[in-house]
Amino acid sequence: MIFEAKDLKVYYKTKKGFVRAVDGINLSIEKGETVGLVGESGCGKSTFGQAILKILPPATFYGGSLKIENTELIGLNENEMRKIRGKKIGMIFQDPMTSLNPVMKVEKLFFETLKTHEPEITEEASRERTARVLEKVGIEPERMKEYSFQFSGGMRQRVMIALALVLNPILVIADEPTTSLDVIVQAQIMNLLNELRREYDMSLILITHDLGVVAEMADKICVMYAGHIVEEAVSEKLYYSPKHPYTELLLKSIPNTNIDDLDLKYIPGSPPDLLRPPVGCRFAPRCPYKKKICEVKEPPIFNVDGTKVKCWLYGGVKEW
Numbered sequence: 151m152i153f154e155a156k157d158l159k160v161y162y163k164t165k166k167g168f169v170r171a172v173d174g175i176n177l178s179i180e181k182g183e184t185v186g187l188v189g190e191s192g193c194g195k196s197t198f199g200q201a202i203l204k205i206l207p208p209a210t211f212y213g214g215s216l217k218i219e220n221t222e223l224i225g226l227n228e229n230e231m232r233k234i235r236g237k238k239i240g241m242i243f244q245d246p247m248t249s250l251n252p253v254m255k256v257e258k259l260f261f262e263t264l265k266t267h268e269p270e271i272t273e274e275a276s277r278e279r280t281a282r283v284l285e286k287v288g289i290e291p292e293r294m295k296e297y298s299f300q301f302s303g304g305m306r307q308r309v310m311i312a313l314a315l316v317l318n319p320i321l322v323i324a325d326e327p328t329t330s331l332d333v334i335v336q337a338q339i340m341n342l343l344n345e346l347r348r349e350y351d352m353s354l355i356l357i358t359h360d361l362g363v364v365a366e367m368a369d370k371i372c373v374m375y376a377g378h379i380v381e382e383a384v385s386e387k388l389y390y391s392p393k394h395p396y397t398e399l400l401l402k403s404i405p406n407t408n409i410d411d412l413d414l415k416y417i418p419g420s421p422p423d424l425l426r427p428p429v430g431c432r433f434a435p436r437c438p439y440k441k442k443i444c445e446v447k448e449p450p451i452f453n454v455d456g457t458k459v460k461c462w463l464y465g466g467v468k469e470w
């Protein structure tokens with residue numbers, strides 16, 4: 151196992167109180183495994199991804215455990231985290247325009263990244279490494295002399311992938327890496343990511359709105375709802391025999407396997423306010439199978455035919 155989150159809690163501090171964006175998540179990832187993370191907007195996917203790198207606002211509360219290989223990240227300070235970011239965990243964001251420094255030449259971007267972890271590295275050695283990884287993502291090495299704003303959106307995303315890979319991390323987190331691109335470029339970037347993941351034998355957390363993409367690319371899928379993982383299963387199982395009512399409705403709601411196009415008539419209502427989430431199951435207010443217990447007691451995670459599901463339907467409750 152290369153990654154493990156245990157009862158992970160990530161709360162944003164606000165004037166109104168704590169926003170419980172991630173509220174007790176358990177997830178482990180093996181070497182080379184791809185995990186898809188899906189769920190409606192605001193359920194905590196990006197918070198989870200960014201918490202792994204600890205790049206959230208300084209006042210954010212972290213609880214539980216977060217381990218990469220055998221290193222516990224929760225107690226680490228900023229200096230210690232800097233050694234882990236990029237080196238052990240790479241990140242690919244949704245919008246490379248805001249995350250790639252546009253006033254830095256591409257070669258300099260790579261040099262700065264490499265220097266953080268290998269202070270001795272020469273500019274020449276850095277250029278060599280940069281050329282190699284740019285080739286991998288299909289960019290001519292000569293273009294490292296250019297600035298990122300001179301690239302098209304798809305090209306910028308390729309640069310971002312190269313930058314995430316240059317230090318050969320064990321785990322890469324890709325947060326909606328293709329959302330801002332057109333459909334054809336999206337597919338190219340996803341294929342590239344998939345190939346490189348295999349070649350570098352790294353693990354991948356893929357956050358996406360596109361259930362079709364995760365079903366194809368991921369070994370297992372986690373469905374998030376209001377700060378919880380409500381279902382975790384091998385991709386095919388989740389896709390063809392969903393267990394949690396939310397997953398079932400989510401799959402039903404998707405005309406083109408794209409969560410952005412949700413036809414929400416199947417899931418009336420809206421997700422709860424994470425400042426004051428419901429006491430019992432967080433999905434209960436919208437759940438067609440809701441019973442008494444659901445509103446008063448949070449369900450634990452049940453193991454049903456290898457699927458992990460956080461729902462009282464599987465709790466063998468006699469008295470509803």
Ligand SMILES: Nc1ncnc2c1ncn2[C@@H]1O[C@H](COP(=O)(O)OP(=O)(O)OP(=O)(O)O)[C@@H](O)[C@H]1O
Pocket residue numbers: 162163164169171189190191192193194195196197198207424
């Ligand atoms: N800096 C912040 N301060 C307070 N609350 C925040 C902050 N960032 C996010 N949140 C809240 O945390 C919750 C989870 O947000 P997050 O961005 O992780 O969701 P998401 O699943 O990535 O959504 P999307 O699919 O829209 O990207 C939301 O309720 C959001 O409003």
Ligand SMILES: [Mg+2]
Pocket residue numbers: 195196197
């Ligand atoms: Mg997000």
